[in-house]
Amino acid sequence: MSIDLSQHDAFLDRLLKVPQLYGAKISPDGNFVAWIWAGLAETTQLWVTASTGLEQPRLLVGDDWDCDSFRWAPDSRSIVYARSKDGDERVGLHQVFLDGRAPVALTEDRPDYYIHGGALAKDGRSLLFSANVDENGAEIEPTWVYVQDGPKGGRRVLARPQRAHYGWPLLSPDDRHVLYDRNDPDPAGSQLWLTDLAGSFDREIVNVGPDKKADGSWTPDGKSVLVVAETATHRKIGLWRLARGAVQWLIDDPTRNIANADWPRRAAEIVVDETQDARPRSYLLNPATGTLRLFGPFTDGTLAPVGVLAEGAWLAWHYSARVPARLVRVALEASGPRILGAISTHPSAHIPAPDELVAAEDFRWTSEDSLPIQGWLYRARGDVIGTILDIHGGPTAHDEDAFGIDPQYFAHCGFNVLQVNYRGSTGFSFEFQESIKQQGWGGAEQIDIRTGAEALIRAGIAQAGKVGITGTSYGGYSSWWAITHFSPQIIAAAAPICGMTDLVVDYETTRPDIRPYSEEMMGGSPSAVPERYRERSPIHFIENIRGRLLIVQGANDPNVTPQNVADVRKRLDAAGKPYEVLVFDDEGHGIGRPANRRVLLKRLAQFFAGAFA
DSSP: OOOOOGGGHHHHHHHHTSOEEEEEEEOTTSSEEEEEEESSSSSOEEEEEETTSOSOOEEEEOSSSEEEEEEEOTTSSEEEEEEESTTOOOOEEEEEETTOOOOEEOSOSSOSSOEEEEEEOTTSOEEEEEEEEOTTSOEEEEEEEEEEESTTOOEEEEEOOSSOOOOOOEEOTTSSOEEEEEOSSOTTOBEEEEEOTTOOOEEEEEOSOTTSBEEEEEOTTSSEEEEEEEOSSOEEEEEEETTTTEEEEEEOOTTOOEEEEEOOTTOSSEEEEEEETTEEEEEEEOTTTOOEEESOOOOSSEEEEEEEOTTSOEEEEEEETTEEEEEEEEEEETTEEEEEEESOOOTTOOOOOGGGSOOOEEEEEEOTTSOEEEEEEEOOSSSOOEEEEEEOSSSSOOOOSOOOHHHHHHHHHTEEEEEEEOTTOSSSOHHHHHGGGGTOTTSHHHHHHHHHHHHHHHTTSSOTTOEEEEEETHHHHHHHHHHHHSOTTTOOEEEEESOOSOHHHHHHHSOGGGHHHHHHHHTSOTTTSHHHHHHTOGGGGGGGOOSEEEEEEETTOSSSOTHHHHHHHHHHHHHTOOOEEEEETTOBSBOOSHHHHHHHHHHHHHHHHHHHO
């Protein structure tokens, strides 16, 4: 049965025109701010503006390539950015200049390996990055650290880690040292290592255990490394002093749920990011006294600091479910932070008013083992068609009270939407995040999702037989799991997007630098724990499918490759199970182009409406 949802098309078009910002960075001199904007065109673009907020943002890079990431050059006059095509994630590094000079290609585009980072030294020639490639240009499993001399110049290996790893090497502010991490002893851990641009030495500096992670970044003076390290129960923060070769721990408190830390240029204090029940809170830490002060209070959404601008104001993110993320200048006053004005306003952007958008409600329930679980509920506008579970990827991530096109559009169409922060999600305790490893993927976290649907039904928010599920990446895997394991009265329809179907195939075909993540989450490789990989792969349970199924995939996905879809379709056809397929030829791991997003979201709304009719 078809339901006409065309009256919501105009609202969807407006949502798709809301610029989505990420990756904001302040130039070293503090006079400029750059960020990546999505939604203004079919590709992601690099924009820049003066830090004063007195000028309109201007486009630096906008063509038929996606800008994936970037770093400022030390002189603040240019930016090194990574670009890719059609979602294949095989980035090439380029340099773009603020004065309008022609951009320069630093590496080849779309190489047969994966590049991480891309930082220029002060000499303007030495380019630092890591890649899973050897000296002869052949793709390899481990990720090595390189320095390159000039655009497309000769390369020297600075460090040869033994295992594949997803990490960015960081050059110290004085160009003397290179900080990077590696995970040779255990895929679940990471240790901090130090080398230099000459490759004259290579040594480990911080190791908190083979299966524990230590992340680091340089302090503004380049004399220390700011360390965020895992313990058995929490994360702690310290300074590794270059002169002493030892760590001084500044915060080691099991009651604090530390997410990250950064010491921005021009700041006297360290920014400490914490999350409490999926709500971020930022503090400023005095490294000399150890005292903490809240970057707040602030009640009108989330205000998250980025760094200090040249004139002394702070740059911060401001957002909520009803306020799309924007960059603002902030004055820190005795009564709390005061927004001075936004610097990321696009002249042609038409942002919906807050009363046009649905608020994110904090929704709670308990899982089968009595573990408390949290999610965000978006209530339908008007008559309710049904309920959609919108599951985040990762799984090491979480949903928060933040603007999203998908839940706003679905709610406008008449669907209740629940975003589930299942166990394994960040945003809660470190123990909650790590608990997914006890059983591995396809374990208790899927019960958390199912009990979320059941809680909605008990509360009268959802109706049995009118609940569907969708999500991208791990959210796609969870969608596959639900439709192959749960009753149609609980999950009546599933639309997995770029989701794993066979965890062995996923392990063997995914990009090598993220393969250790599977080993960490599953407790080993497929050869080490073959039964676990098999019993947690939805492809072996397709005979249980009794609800509606729509499979969505990006044809160029290097993360969860199309082999996952090809194999499961053979099983579905052999079992006589009906399904629909939607493939995007110019997408990778996720569907990001506005035109494709429009097609996808309209299809999803119609698919779920038909399943619930």
